[in-house]
Every structure is written in structure tokens, then in C-alpha cells.
Amino acid sequence: MLLSDFIRDGAARLETLYPSPEARGLVLMLCEELLGTMRYTHIVEPETAVPEERFAELEDCLQRLCAGEPVQYVLGVAEFCSHRFAVGPGVLIPRPETELLVAEAVRTLREMDLERAPKVLDLCTGSGCIAWSIALEIRDAEVIGLDLSEIALEYARNQFSAGGAPLFLQADVLDTEQEFPCGPFDLIVSNPPYVRESERALMRPNVLEHEPPMALFVPDDDPLRFYCAIARWAQRFLRPGGVGIVEINEALGEETAAVFHDAGFENVKILPDFYKKTRFISFNVI
Ligand SMILES: C[S@@+](CC[C@H](N)C(=O)[O-])C[C@H]1O[C@@H](n2cnc3c(N)ncnc32)[C@H](O)[C@@H]1O
Numbered sequence: 001m002l003l004s005d006f007i008r009d010g011a012a013r014l015e016t017l018y019p020s021p022e023a024r025g026l027v028l029m030l031c032e033e034l035l036g037t038m039r040y041t042h043i044v045e046p047e048t049a050v051p052e053e054r055f056a057e058l059e060d061c062l063q064r065l066c067a068g069e070p071v072q073y074v075l076g077v078a079e080f081c082s083h084r085f086a087v088g089p090g091v092l093i094p095r096p097e098t099e100l101l102v103a104e105a106v107r108t109l110r111e112m113d114l115e116r117a118p119k120v121l122d123l124c125t126g127s128g129c130i131a132w133s134i135a136l137e138i139r140d141a142e143v144i145g146l147d148l149s150e151i152a153l154e155y156a157r158n159q160f161s162a163g164g165a166p167l168f169l170q171a172d173v174l175d176t177e178q179e180f181p182c183g184p185f186d187l188i189v190s191n192p193p194y195v196r197e198s199e200r201a202l203m204r205p206n207v208l209e210h211e212p213p214m215a216l217f218v219p220d221d222d223p224l225r226f227y228c229a230i231a232r233w234a235q236r237f238l239r240p241g242g243v244g245i246v247e248i249n250e251a252l253g254e255e256t257a258a259v260f261h262d263a264g265f266e267n268v269k270i271l272p273d274f275y276k277k278t279r280f281i282s283f284n285v286i
Contacts, residue, residue, distance in 0.1 A: 003031065004042040006050050010062050017068060017206075026071050030061050033075045068206045081133040085159055090151035092215040094129035097273040098191050101247050101280055102133045104271065105189050108243050108282075109138050112186060117142050119183065121237060122166070123173045123190040123230055126215060128156030130189055131166040139164055144182055146171040149214065174225060176232035184239035191247040192226035193218050199251075223249065227256050231263035238285045245282045253278035 007027050014023035031037045034057060041048055050058065064074045072078040072093045078085050080094035081102050087093050109118045117140040122131040125145030135143045143166035147153050156168045171178065173192065195216045200208060207216075218225060227246065234244045244265070248256045253270045260268045265283035273279035 001050050001055070002042075002046070003035075003037060003048040003050055004046060006058070007031065007042055013062065013066055017066065026065055027062075029071055029075070030058065030065070033077070034058055034061065069210055070206050073210060078127075078129075080129045081137075083129075083133060083136065083160075085127050085129050085132070086155055087127055088155070089210065090149065090212055091155045092126045092152075092211055094127055097279055098130065098247060099133075100271075100273055101189060101191060101245055102130055102137075104245050104280065104282065105130070105134050105187060106137045108245065109134070109141065109187060112241075112243075114186065118186045120144070120187045120189065121183065121185045121233070122146070123188065123233060124192040124226065125156055125166075125168060126152045126191075128152075128159055128166060128168060130191060131156070131168070132159050134189070135164055135166050136160070136162060143167070144169065146173060148172050149212070151212075152215075173233070174229050176229050176236075180237070183237035184242070185237050186239060186242050188230070188234050188238055188242070188244045189246070190226070190230050190244075192230065194223070194226065194247070194249040194252075196220045196223050196249070223252060224256060224259055227259045228263075231259055231265070234265070234283070234285070235263060240285055242285045243282060244284075245280060247279060248281055250277040250279060253281075257281055 010027035011024040014026055028039045061074050072087050073089055078087045078093050081099050120134055120141055120143045122145040125131050125147045128145050131143045131145035135141055145156055145166050145168045153168050153170055193216055197217055198220050257268050257270055260283040266286045267284040269282050270278050271280040
């Protein structure tokens with residue numbers, strides 16, 4: 001089968017789930033990843049054929065995409081901060097807006113201009129995308145990531161074999177008084193679960209049906225539970241002069257900022273994402 005025919009037929013099958021350009025983009029991604037072709041190969045080299053021995057694998061992936069599985073799970077990889085993170089069912093797919101949290105974290109650490117290795121704690125680390133991206137950017141940083149999910153920790157620990165790898169530990173972040181013989185930290189970062197159960201209706205089916213609910217949802221009657229916990233971790237483990245940066249639910253900016261004000265932090269700031277949505281809060285210990 002010609003590559004161009006495979007792309008056309010695959011995109012047509014996906015158009016029941018995705019708008020046409022997105023459907024075509026997904027098939028092109030599949031070909032790039034599995035066949036090593038470029039997005040334009042079928043145009044500039046129209047005689048290119050799909051090797052027969054790759055057909056079964058391509059068809060299997062296409063069927064998973066047609067069943068609504070996110071392309072990152074199907075391919076087993078998600079791009080984040082210019083790195084390729086392994087992902088699969090059971091671990092949250094890193095989101096582009098979270099890259100801004102990493103950029104802010106790296107800027108903050110550089111501004112601290114410490115004469116020793118900076119220490120960073122990432123609460124609710126998931127795939128480890130934040131922890132690893134900071135560690136790969138600030139090569140001497142000592143980064144610790146905590147998560148409750150064994151599956152997420154397995155992914156986080158095996159992402160890269162670079163030196164200076166973060167340490168990933170299992171812990172319930174909501175258990176704020178637990179013994180934790182690490183720290184003090186210069187920076188605490190977190191992208192915790194923050195979607196209210198009542199906001200399910202606003203989410204795409206491929207997120208709802210495939211990504212782990214424990215990574216996403218919080219009860220409507222206690223939507224800020226993770227921020228209250230993070231504030232407590234920061235009270236216990238941020239050094240004087242240390243900084244916290246968290247990703248938040250855009251609908252709860254003021255309420256979330258109040259959690260950090262009320263916990264006694266200074267310079268509590270709400271920061272926007274690419275779409276000017278309320279997306280992050282930073283705070284300091286004086
Ligand atoms: C929104 S995801 C963020 C993952 C990753 N930091 C990222 O930005 O892609 C939230 C993470 O919190 C973890 N989590 C949920 N409840 C937790 C708890 N009580 N203690 C620790 N981690 C928890 C989930 O397993 C999930 O990995």
C-alpha cells in the first residue's frame with residue numbers, strides 16, 4: 001500500500017472522532033513514529049510504500065486511536081520541554097501549559113544564584129516530567145518527586161538514564177504530617193489533581209475514558225485539598241527565602257491564592273498561561 005493511501009484511509013477512519021486536520025495529523029504522527037517518515041514524505045516521494053511487515057503494528061495503533069485512546073498512549077511517548085517522556089495508561093500525559101511552570105521554576109532557581117546545589121521538591125510528580133525537566137536543565141539540582149501511584153513512579157524512575165536523576169518516592173501528599181527526612185528545599189513545585197468532579201462534563205471523552213481519574217479529580221466539596229496540603233509541606237520544608245510554584249484550576253485562582261496567603265506566605269502571585277488563563281501561583285517564604 002502506498003503511504004499516501006494509508007494516510008488518506010487512516011485519516012478518514014479517524015474523522016468520526018476528530019476534526020479532519022487533527023485526524024490527518026494523528027496518522028502523520030503514527031507514520032513518523034513507526035516508519036520514520038516525515039510529514040511531507042508522501043508528497044515529495046509519492047511512490048513511498050508502507051512496508052508490509054509494519055502493517056499489523058500500524059493497524060493496531062490505528063484501531064486504538066479509533067477507540068479514542070490518546071495518541072501519546074498509543075505511541076508510548078509525550079513531548080514535554082523538548083524531551084520525550086514515556087507515558088502509558090495509568091500516568092497523566094504531560095500538558096503543554098505545565099512547561100510554563102518548569103520555565104518559571106528554572107528562572108527562579110537561576111535567579112537565586114546559589115553557591116551550592118539547589119534542592120527541589122515536586123509534589124504529585126506523575127510521569128516525573130516537571131522533576132526531570134528541572135534536573136536536566138539545572139544539572140546539579142537535587143530533585144525529589146513524590147507520588148502515590150506505583151504506576152506513575154515506575155514511569156518517572158525509568159524516564160532517562162542521565163546522571164543527576166531525580167529521586168522518586170512513594171508518598172501520600174495529603175498526609176502532611178508524615179515523617180520526611182529530606183529538605184529543607186529551595187523550591188517546591190506541584191501540579192496536583194485540581195479538576196472538580198462537576199467539571200467532568202467540560203472534558204474531552206478521550207481524557208475521561210483513558211487518563212487516570214486520581215491524577216485529575218478532586219471532590220466538589222473540597223477542591224483545594226491538595227493546595228492546603230502543599231501549603232503545609234511548604235511550611236515544613238521550604239527554607240527561608242524559598243519559593244513555591246503550583247499549577248491551579250483557572251476557575252479557583254483567588255480561592256487558591258487565599259490558601260497560601262492564609263498559610264502565611266509572602267508575594268503570593270497569580271500567573272497566567274499561554275491563553276491568559278489564571279494557571280499558576282507562586283509564593284515565597286521570607
Ligand atoms: C495532575 S497529575 C500531575 C502529574 C505531573 N506532575 C504532570 O504535571 O504531568 C497529578 C498527580 O498526582 C498524583 N496523586 C494523586 N493523589 C495523590 C496523593 N494523595 N498523593 C500523592 N500523589 C497523588 C497522581 O497519581 C498524579 O500523578
